[in-house]
Amino acid sequence: MKQPKDRIGCLNNFKTLIFMIKKSFVFVLLLLLGSTVWAQESVLPKVTIKTLDGKNFNTSEIYNDGKPMILSFWALWCKPCQKELDAFMDNYEEWQEETDVKIFAVSIDDARSTARVAPMAKSKGWDFEILLDANGDFKRAMNVNLIPHTFLLDGNGKIVSQHTAYFEGAEYELYEKIKKLVGK
């Protein structure tokens, strides 16, 4: 008996829905757009940020020849972020050999510290593509609230997974995901 009951409930909901559709055509469109887009996988937004040289850089150029990418948001004042990037650096050579993954590290430091990013990152030997998002434009476009916030992207720039916070050893789980992505 349960099944039909549920179906009636469902139909009733849709009758109400149809009634609402009558009221506004725009609503239909919004509903359809809304309900379909939720099912979509994300692609990277287009925002202009800076390279360490001060040149403009469009984030749609974040690309790695169809190979996976890691996009990590960090700042000079965030120790867990630096620990995460250090952990990536410790494994980077091996990860690249095995999976060709490329790491993009986006600093959200504002004008007070942008000049200090390059000397710090280079002295640490971070061999990543380092970008400056001084006014948080890319951060907002990616809905980053807390850092570290790290995205794993497939070769087309689609988000495969993301996580906030860094705990010691979390890099191993990330690497498993990268390997899965390249089919290893």
Added chain:
Amino acid sequence: MRMEKLCSSMSFYVLGLLYTTNEKIRQMKRPSLLLIALLIVLGGKAQDFLNQATVNGSFQIDAQLYRSDAAIGITDSSIAGRKIGVNGYGNIIYSLGNFKAGMRYEAMLTPMLGFDPMQEGSGFPYLWASYSTDFIDVTVGNFYEQFGNGLIFRSYEEWTLGYDNSMNGMRVLLNPSKGVRLKAVYGSQRFYWQKYERNNRGLVRGVDAEFSFNEILGSLEDSPLRIIVGASAVSRYQRDADPIYKLPENVGSMAGRINIGLGNFTLMTEYAHKINDPSALNNFIYKEGHALLTSLSYAQSGFGVVLQLKRVDNMGFKSDRAYVGNALDINFIPPINRTHAYSLTGKYPYATQPNGEMGMQLQIHYKIPKGSLLGGKYGTGIALNLSQVNDIARNPIHDTILIGQPGTMGYTSDFFKMSGDIFFRDLNIEIDKRFNSKLKGIFQYMNLLYDIATIEGHAGDPVVNAHIGLVDLTYRLSSRKAVRVEAQGLFTREDKGDWAAMMVEYTIAPKWFVALSDQYNYGHPEKDQRNHYYTASAGFTRNATRLALTYGRQAEGVVCVGGVCRQVPASSGLTITLTTNF
């Protein structure tokens, strides 16, 4: 779930419904519209059209359940009888090809302690739509933008600190050719929940241009010499309704900047000038304002050094000249000192003095190579940082006029002279060392001088001289489990005296953490104020969803626990933070 599947299953569903609700449909006034909607859903083109659309967003809820705690000054009256403070945010961005629209909903009912009571309210303070191609980007509604370093214009937000000076108006960005970028903005600025109405505050208009010569002259793309120049102009219009003074209604400001790179060296300079702008902030003097920010840096693998200099004179710039609070800033004058990441090193943070200051910062990073005597097996990182900010020297413009007297030119000031009054000095050294595959540590010493009377407005309080030391050790128990111990000490005879802080954190990557911490103000000059600020916290992170609970007394400042860092106000009770992202 794939788009196509969802679309087709939905269309069948709707078709099925059409039959079952036949009668209803006949009663519809505009059945043709529904048919169009169906065609859009069924049409293959529509599928492509919809396929490109994405929605993403994030939600964050910070809630605090307070208890009164007289010992640390939290009484029933300071929490105003409201036992709960909640700051909630939801951010949604919709994109379809070159079109994008977004909104942020905020509910601060009531805002958490430490936030301005003006924040109380709920609604959509951030609504926008934009169209962008490689050539043009137009945004209507609310937006954030920064010109150069922000010396004359920066609109930004920092939710966790309760700061938002978003613009409400229009913005156009143009990329007419490679290496050239032009920007134009106009609008009013957000002032908490108060809507813009004619003349209730100023309007902001601005333009900016940036030229990257190496990109303009394509042949120089790989040249070791890189030159980027930029210029901007911003003006504020605010009606003059002052009964005494005749005030400029249009206040203009201009800035120029240059960024020169040569090999591993980078020189960056920006100079800004503002016409006279008598305001409550500068006590209504008619002096012009200026700011200079310069940095010279060198970076190579294993070594980096930066020297920064700045001079600020009468450069406060708000979109309401009568307002002095922490909102409505048109520009941003960056403080050039290190932003600290631990609770006691971050206890006395510096804030720029827009009415005048001269400062410098020197930072040196060096990594002692692996295999050397001091470097050990893994190498050792050393960072040295020195910053100092003084007041500028001011001279009276006339024997009979006081320095800064309202309605006058205020004072004169020699560009290269600074006053002997030190606002802030921070000398710190940090060593970053890995001992073996399991144990690593960070060691820091900091010597601080902090003019609390000027920076925090505690008139008459003596300058704080403090020594701060800390040790942060992380031990990996297994590949996913680790223990972190943090011990800090702050030693001073001024303000609240000595502090000690301790924290133990246990993490299981990538999901769980628990932590216990205590900050003990054991050296407070008044014995009954020697408080413990103890907290217990735990949290769970799954992908981009994070839930953290903290119970206890929270001292004000930077808190880095559970793998993230946040700025928090003093509180007592239970704090819940939930954040998720999709």
